[in-house]
Amino acid sequence: MIKKILIANRGEIAVRIIRTCREMGIMTVAVYSEADKDALHVKLADESVCIGPAPSKDSYLNIPNILSACILTGSDAIHPGFGFLSENADFARMCRECNIIFIGPNENAISLLGNKAAARKLMKKSGVPVVDGYEGNIENAKEALSIAKEIGFPVMIKAAAGGGGKGIRIVRDENLFIKEFNTAKSEAKANFNDDEMYIEKFVENPKHIEIQIIADNYGNVIHLAERDCSVQRKNQKVLEEAPSTVLTEEKRNYMGEVAKRAARAANYNSVGTIEFLYDKNGNFYFMEMNTRIQVEHPITETITNVDIVKEQIRVAQGQKLSMTQDDVKISGHAIECRINAEDPYHNFRPCPGVISEVNFPGGLGVRVDSSIYSGYKIPPYYDSMIAKLIVHGKTRDAAIVRMKRALDEFAVVGVTTNIDFQFSILNDEVFADGSYTTSFLNDRLVNNK
Known part of the structure; x- marks a missing residue:
């Protein structure tokens, strides 16, 4: 132990x-x-x-x-x-x-799933739906353009070793393709020291739905339902909720079983997340698998009452999962707002500095995961996220009301934050009706602010 x-x-x-x-x-x-x-x-x-x-x-x-x-x-x-x-x-x-x-998982699973092109091949072989694309070796930009034409525009250029929104370009015009390909390739080299690229068909205005899984060393795999991570800017998530507004119980169970199949195909043995694109017709496609705990894991913990980190540690020390799929029950609705020290109204520039005073919200159904305190100096060297505000309600509407109340109580004095911007999201009618997609933030709030 x-x-x-x-x-x-x-x-x-x-x-x-x-x-x-x-x-x-x-x-x-x-x-x-x-x-x-x-x-x-x-x-x-x-x-x-x-x-x-x-x-x-x-x-x-x-x-x-x-x-x-x-x-x-x-x-x-x-x-x-x-x-x-x-x-x-x-x-x-x-x-x-x-x-x-x-x-975490074994190094073979990390290596296999960390290469997005190799992961696509594995998923296709295992019967997991993937977007049309090409994950073979691409020699140069000219060859890449030929592949893109065959797939059909718009296409998405992705770094095989990518993550965090780096090394990704959406291209709608073939005349811009070579420039964007070379830019993405250079960005991938700079961020991951690996400039292998792959190309896939761009799915217009999808939902970004991810399934949380946990697998042990004895062949047991469960899923903890889904999270909707479609509120994002430059492929970086801003707000997440669980469960999704668009999945029926039948579709949820089916996607969960597909996610478990993906984990088994990679001989996976830890906490992980299968990310899918979900289109307007209800079709879903494998995007990638994250072989780690996710930033947004608290909303899954909130609706399932499962300590995901505890299960991760138990698996690592050789224990079997403490539950079966039948034990997993969803209760209510959860929302997470990422609180960042940044200025949304000046191109989201980071705002490090000294927090002279902070007040965390509280009350029934409110959780704050943070490392800040009054007098804390936010360093300029790392990610700008300073807290995660998580709320739970019996219904989605109740969770939205509770989040607004909690945001209103959340005070950070001394640095600029995105708390007001989170209010803008919650007050938007498209978010309110749950029909938003990955283009929501740019279309509704960022480009029109």
Whole structure:
């Protein structure tokens, strides 16, 4: 059994993992950069180790320093959280070689599913629906254009090793294709050190629906229903809700079974998320699988009453799932707003600085996952998300009303945030009726602000 976990991350996800570990009686070790010496996760953990200077490459992406900290503190396991090294197959392999438990899937699954082109091939072979496309080796932009013409415009250019909205371009005009392909390829190289690209048909105005799965080492796989992540800007999610407004119980169960089939095809053994595009005709297509805990996992926890991080740790230490598919029940509706230190009305520019005062909302059905506090200085080196506000209601309408009330109570003094922008989303009539798609934010609020 795991006795001590080093958390190779920062911010609210590190705090969230620490809380579950404490409830499980597991000791925790926080790692931190020089910029994060006063961070909340450092204060809450049982031990802490500085792993380098502020830049991520010198700290949270510094594998030798993280492994050394793990060995130094006598930690049995490493939880990577999300981002940083969470989907790094080499890191997972090195943990195994050092006899450290990596709380995530095996490195083979990470490697296979981390390459979006290879994942598409696997899903097609396994009978999971995918968008028409080409995932073979593309030599150059001229060959890519020929492939795009065969698929038919509009098309989406994607980095095979991509994530976080990087290395992606939507192209509607073939005259712009070569320029966009080369730009996406350069962006992929800069962000992932891998410029392998693939091309697929662009699905117009879909819903972005994802299914949460958990798989153990004994062939057991369950799904925890879906999340609707269609409110997004530049392929980055802003608000999520669960369950989706467009799925019937029959469709939910079917998509869940398809997601479980996808996990089994990859010999998956941890928490993961299968992401689908859902079109206006009710067809859905595999987009990618995220081999880690998701930012938006709290809304699934809220409607299922399942501690996903706890299940992830249990699986990592060799235990069977604590539940079967029949045990999973959905109750009510949940919404999550990502609270960012940014200015939505000036191109969403990050707004680091000192928080002079903060007031978190509370009351029935309200949860806040955050790492900020009064006097905390938001560093300029990392993601601008400072909190996640999650609410639960018996119905979607009740959840929306509760979220508005909670946002009204949420006060962050000293830095600019997107709280008012979240109000704009909730007050929009297209969001209110649930018919919004991935183009909603740009069409309704960003380009018309």
